[in-house]
Amino acid sequence: MNRLALETSPYLLQHKDNPVDWYPWGPEALARAQAEDKPILLSVGYSTCHWCHVMAHESFEDPELAARLNALFVNVKVDREERPDLDQIYQTAQQMLSGRSGGWPLTLFLAPDQTPFFGGTYFPREARFGLPGFARLIESVAYAWANRRGEIVEQNASLRAALAGVAPAAAEELTRERAPIERALAANVANFDDANGGYGGAPKFPRPADLEFLLAQGDAAARGQVLFSLRKMAEGGLFDQLGGGFYRYSVDAMWMIPHFEKMLYDNGPLLGLYADAWALTGEPLFEQAAAMTAAWLEREMTSPDGLFHSAQDADSEHEEGKFYVWRPDQARALLSPDEYAVAARHWGLDRPANFEGQAWHLRVAKPLAEVAGRLGIAEAEAARHLAGARAKLFAARGRRIPPGRDDKVLTGWNALMVRGLARAARRFGRADWLAAAWRALDALRNRLWRDGRLLASYKDGQANLNAYLDDHAYLLAALLETMQAGYRGVDMAWARALADALLVDFEDTAAGGFYFTRHDHEALIQRPKPAYDQATPSGNGMAALSLGRLGLLTGDARYGAAAERCLRLFQAAMRDQPLAHGTLLTALAETLQPPRLIVLRGPRDEVAAWQAVANPRCPPGTLLLAPADDCRGLPEPLAKPVRAGVAAYVCEGANCLPEIVQMTELTAILSGYAMN
Structure with a gap:
């Protein structure tokens, strides 16, 4: 060795x-x-x-x-x-x-x-x-x-x-205009694949940071493109039709054949996006994709202490995709004739091989309603046969030699998953998903937060390596999302500690923006300030977005000021290359138009009923928090009076509406994001 x-x-x-x-x-x-x-x-x-x-x-x-x-x-x-x-x-x-x-x-x-x-x-x-x-x-x-x-x-x-010379050297005054945001929207619209969804050609990546930016802007054309893309991905081979979870990318433009790795950093943001898509439309496809992804996470990617593993390999037995692909005769031998008749038509087993000319990778080749019509049966009956086929094929697949799993825990990737899981929990009202998000957060705090210092990696009981900008920014974003699903004072305290670490240990106080490494990190030949979204969101973009939101929730002006300094530094980059800076542009949009803040106060059970109605309707530009009636030490923007019944306090910037005591009034305010 x-x-x-x-x-x-x-x-x-x-x-x-x-x-x-x-x-x-x-x-x-x-x-x-x-x-x-x-x-x-x-x-x-x-x-x-x-x-x-x-x-x-x-x-x-x-x-x-x-x-x-x-x-x-x-x-x-x-x-x-x-x-x-x-x-x-x-x-x-x-x-x-x-x-x-x-x-x-x-x-x-x-x-x-x-x-x-x-x-x-x-x-x-x-x-x-x-x-x-x-x-x-x-x-x-x-x-x-x-x-x-x-x-x-x-x-x-x-x-x-x-x-x-890679990083910008000097900041500009913030012009406070939406022009870069509009240019990014227009560029994405122009680059859209009308036939298959997504942007660009093969290889085609899901690009969740870009989809999140587009969905947040409220633009009808962009929203339609995102929803169409999410449908195509969930119906395609990019999604594991048997076991849930999304693969890393598609080698073709049609989402048919993936590169078979499953990465935690993709599946966390996609879980949140599918929850948002369901909140917008109520489509069962989006709910199914979210539920199957959450089930995959719990079944295959969760450690005994509630943390999340990093990835699953593309290969098994030294062959890419071998674990996942089928031959029609294998499927026919496992299924009843009725199950096979539905499954073969729905997943394309009745068509020519699509993987290396000799195997079949499952994807939705024909909608279930069309399959039912061709077979002369009710769609509900076809759905029962498909569910039976899925269960039997999944069980048989489980007896194969599985792909390898990278079981190390990465702070930033866990944070991305917690953020997506918490968003899905509040959209769907899933207390079990929120409990999983809390469990992961608590384990991260217990194992990777040492004496006020965050660490990056954990395995076999050992935490090591100084955490990076992304770890801090993603974890702050995860805490903000989880507090909307269920407020805990310990999460707010940790969010403030992480934000303070960003300002003290990462910010360039002279030029603005955040370095990727701490000020006391080892000297390397470059010290980047990452601004581009790549497979994961930009650390500077997520820091600016999260600091701006935390400033709104706490009333601490330091956080918003740091976010604005970051935006000033990268303003020229956003103007010149808007397509590459979706997360920074989302932060810019919320600087130009601060998020609406809704605080619910009142008896716990009654507040929970209001949350259940409001959470699916909450648009991206709205923060809704419901601290328990006995919660102490709340920051001033959240410390609203507790009445005998539920009261909703709605503020936009410095303008606050009179307290709302009828749920219908609150749902009217949120009606622009209701299911349709």
Whole structure:
């Protein structure tokens, strides 16, 4: 075993038996590179990454190739999920060096001062796919290091200068106009796939941060696009039709065939979006997608202490998708004739194979009503047959060898799931989902909040690594969402502590905005201030949005001021590239038009009845909280009088309506978001 045997990361542990002399990132590896004047081979990946597995089998498990790597380089493995700070920096650097988009595995060669001078993503052992062979590539890199050092030093200086210029250097006065928001709406509308939903072509990602931005703006065209996209995703192969949960992306434009990883960071936001879509429409499809995703989370992704695992692999038995796909004869053998007749038509088993020409991945090929009509049966009867087929196929699938699971706990990804779970809990009135959200929050606070300092990763009883901007911002957002589902004073106290940490430990008080790493983090070749939404929301966007909302709930002007400083710094970026900054634009929209705040006070049971009616109708720009009548220490905006019956206090900015004591008056205010 190599040094990775001492790590807790599932990805690093996958490589502990490699003949490559791997180091984790840290002082020992960096010092050795400096002392021996050797370049560093930096390999960044994650445990459920298909092409990471392929490169490992082809190259890192090969004793002959490993011997050359050990002789020529200091070899460093990084789990990009535990060290997103390193991944951000070196993905950006790879794109600057190669002019190509990044990805995983990320393969870079660094000078001992940590500056990369050559790299790419996946390299096959021998040349193919238009890529150079890794075995010859490492010899060429070693030759360049030995014989072309001057060129490398010159290039590295230019690269460091380019990295330093990525973040905006100075803020502008906030113009307080909706123009960037309107440009982003128009650009999304223009980029919409009218046939299949979603935006752009293959590969097609769900992009929940963009969908959330579009749904929040109240634009009818954008709302229609989001709802259409969510329908297509839930009916497609992107959604696990048997077990629930969404895969990472679709390899085609039709959402038919996914890349079969399931990531926590996608499923949390999508759960919240499907709950919002159901609140808007009342469509059973949206309710089913949310319920099946929550069931998948509880069944397969929840640890004994209530925290959530990170991901499920695309591969089982070294084959991508093998666990999930079917042949018609397999399904026919398990189902009754009536069940098969419905399932085959509904899920496309009566059509040609759609996965690598020899297997069938289930998706809604024909609506159930149409299937029932073709078979001459009632739709309710077809639904019963389909439910029976789903249960039998799911049970049979459970006897297969399952994909691997990355069971580490990441603070930020758990926060994204808690946020989505809490939103679904209040939309659907699911007390069990709220209890799961609370349990996860309490476990995060007990295991990853140490002496006022948040940690990023937890596994096997060990919490480690300083938490990043995203961890703090996402967790603050999760607490704000959960307090709307069920108010607890302990959550408000933690929200304020996290917000204070953002201001003290991450904010650039001179220029505005938030660094990705704490002020006392180790020195790296760049200190990013991430503004773009990617697979997950921008940390700066989520910080600005959440701080603005917390300022509204607490009356503490520091939080809103920090949010505005962040928006001022990125105003030019939002203006120039609105499509990339949906979360920041949502924060901008709420700065221009602060959210409506509704506070319910009164006897607990009666308040709960009002919440049950109001929560499905609450639009994104409204915060509704209901502290218990015996709750003490409330911040001033929430400390409304408690009457004999329920009273609703509705404020927009500094303007507050007279207290409302009739539920019909409150539902009239919320009627714009009612089911239709």
